[in-house]
Amino acid sequence: MEEMSRRVVLPDGDWVAEVDEDPTSTVLSPPESAGTEPPHLSLMRKKGFVSYDEFGDTGAMRWHPRGMVVKDLLERYASSIANALETHRVETPTMYDAARPEISEQVSSFDERQYTTSGRDPLYLRFASDFGHFSTLRTLNLTEQQLPVRLYELAHGVFRQERSGETTALTRQREFTLPDIHTAVANESMGRTEFVRQAALALETEDAFDLEYALKLSMNAQDLEERREWVAELAGTLEKPIVLDIRPTAERYWTVKLDYLFVDGYGNTTELATVELDSETVSRFDITYERDSRSTHPVLVHCSPTGSIERAFAAMLDRAAERRNPQFPVWLSPTQVRLIPVGAAHDAYCADIAKRLESRSVRVDIDDRDRTVGKRVAKAEQDWVPYYIVVGDDEVKESSLQVTRRPEGIERSMALGELESVIDDATSGFPDATLCHARRLSERTRFDSL
Structure with missing residues (x-):
């Protein structure tokens, strides 16, 4: 050469x-x-x-x-x-x-x-x-x-x-x-x-x-x-x-x-x-x-x-x-918001939130599997979900969400409209796409072990 x-x-x-x-x-x-x-x-x-x-x-x-x-x-x-x-x-x-x-x-x-x-x-x-x-x-x-x-x-x-x-x-x-x-x-x-x-x-x-x-x-x-x-x-x-x-x-x-x-x-x-x-x-x-x-x-x-x-x-x-908390940009995250219902009584409220977020072109899923809340939170971390929310009695009663922003590990109280605005700001100007599998994790086939 x-x-x-x-x-x-x-x-x-x-x-x-x-x-x-x-x-x-x-x-x-x-x-x-x-x-x-x-x-x-x-x-x-x-x-x-x-x-x-x-x-x-x-x-x-x-x-x-x-x-x-x-x-x-x-x-x-x-x-x-x-x-x-x-x-x-x-x-x-x-x-x-x-x-x-x-x-x-x-x-x-x-x-x-x-x-x-x-x-x-x-x-x-x-x-x-x-x-x-x-x-x-x-x-x-x-x-x-x-x-x-x-x-x-x-x-x-x-x-x-x-x-x-x-x-x-x-x-x-x-x-x-x-x-x-x-x-x-x-x-x-x-x-x-x-x-x-x-x-x-x-x-x-x-x-x-x-x-x-x-x-x-x-x-x-x-x-x-x-x-x-x-x-x-x-x-x-x-x-x-x-x-x-x-x-x-x-x-x-x-x-x-x-x-x-x-x-x-x-x-x-x-x-x-x-x-x-x-x-x-x-x-x-x-x-x-x-x-x-x-x-x-x-x-x-x-x-x-x-x-x-x-x-x-x-x-x-x-x-x-290379990052302490690995992540994709929000617009490229396969799931942008994950909802984790504490119990079956909170499932319907999660479904309502998911429907509203989807109407704003947000990719949202629900971890309704029969696992402890801790294990489902760990799964959200493993999947690099930028925003995840545990939904229990307080969230249903007060219409306020405790949102964890995963890259910083910070939890803060937000109204649903505020969360929508935060995601809009992070994804503005970029294309959107839908999930390529079921919204509920209980209905999905695992591909992460192949």
């Missing part, structure tokens, strides 16, 4: 001297708990989110009801980012003709191993939405007035042929889900503007997922000299340091690539969101637009605003494991 020199540009535009350490070492410290196994590997099964399927391919996952709530919300959130960009949502094929030269050339420029079917007419399984989006763009008969044109796909079924020893739980799989945006713009200047806009939207996932990112920008030395001022402006807009990977020569289809990195349970950096600037692919796939009655190649911006849904989920589990 060719030697790459690295340096850091700060949000104020200052440049730090070259460093040889890992690209995130100057801006992000690895977790103290980093070891030989990522925390999400055990948490995903222990908490009933995801497990391995013994009949599936190596590392293949099956998603359980609690995990499906989170996965659904992550997918909806990724789509909301695409909606903010006013994208055109499409759906494209999974397999492509390996004999097409533009397809095979694009595969060779991508730094991953690909699945290819056997037989008389071999096919590539897609590694992203690239092929389908490029074939769509080349047939649109675009004009300069129509640009930029943005295509978005929530690609279920994206494939990388990882070796069996390389598959790592949720962070490195052979099949995954990838939100993918491709934007055609008129020229390099517009491409840089679009790049910054999409980079800023992708960075919003840092707060939404309660993570901490390090940013790495890759390009060759000549491109850096030409874009030096723009790189400083990018760091200022994103208000984060950016580590530069300066490559001696162009090695990929992209000319500029921004990676959003998190430190996984191994202490290694793992890529989530990406934004790329690409002027090579348009000629390979003959993507053009009409300008002054002449056909002209546009510039492409590639963006996955979250990275794969599976990796985003893994990152949140790994981060949660």
Whole structure:
């Protein structure tokens, strides 16, 4: 591998001297708990989110009801980012003709191993939405007035042929889900503007997922000299340091690539969101637009605003494991409120509360199992429920609830309307979803032992 020199540009535009350490070492410290196994590997099964399927391919996952709530919300959130960009949502094929030269050339420029079917007419399984989006763009008969044109796909079924020893739980799989945006713009200047806009939207996932990112920008030395001022402006807009990977020569289809990195349970950096600037692919796939009655190649911006849904989920589990009271953001919690009736006499009141909360799009369940109150409280803690309420005689008589805010371990008296307002504040601007299993725990099948 060719030697790459690295340096850091700060949000104020200052440049730090070259460093040889890992690209995130100057801006992000690895977790103290980093070891030989990522925390999400055990948490995903222990908490009933995801497990391995013994009949599936190596590392293949099956998603359980609690995990499906989170996965659904992550997918909806990724789509909301695409909606903010006013994208055109499409759906494209999974397999492509390996004999097409533009397809095979694009595969060779991508730094991953690909699945290819056997037989008389071999096919590539897609590694992203690239092929389908490029074939769509080349047939649109675009004009300069129509640009930029943005295509978005929530690609279920994206494939990388990882070796069996390389598959790592949720962070490195052979099949995954990838939100993918491709934007055609008129020229390099517009491409840089679009790049910054999409980079800023992708960075919003840092707060939404309660993570901490390090940013790495890759390009060759000549491109850096030409874009030096723009790189400083990018760091200022994103208000984060950016580590530069300066490559001696162009090695990929992209000319500029921004990676959003998190430190996984191994202490290694793992890529989530990406934004790329690409002027090579348009000629390979003959993507053009009409300008002054002449056909002209546009510039492409590639963006996955979250990275794969599976990796985003893994990152949140790994981060949660580092906290004293592990938690997800309230909007991503599979259950947001749990009601624990002291006895059968309090069940109807819990059902009334649940019905009202559900009308406000709150995910609420009732632990009506034949267990002691203490054991049911412990279960709410184990399930990372952000708000849980024990309902007894006093709550029924006084119409006041003793709400435990789990992350802080604080109990306070609230009227139901106040609790609704607190949850509204915590979830405002984010998508909602319903439970993926029965409201009552007594009616559920256990998935946390698989």
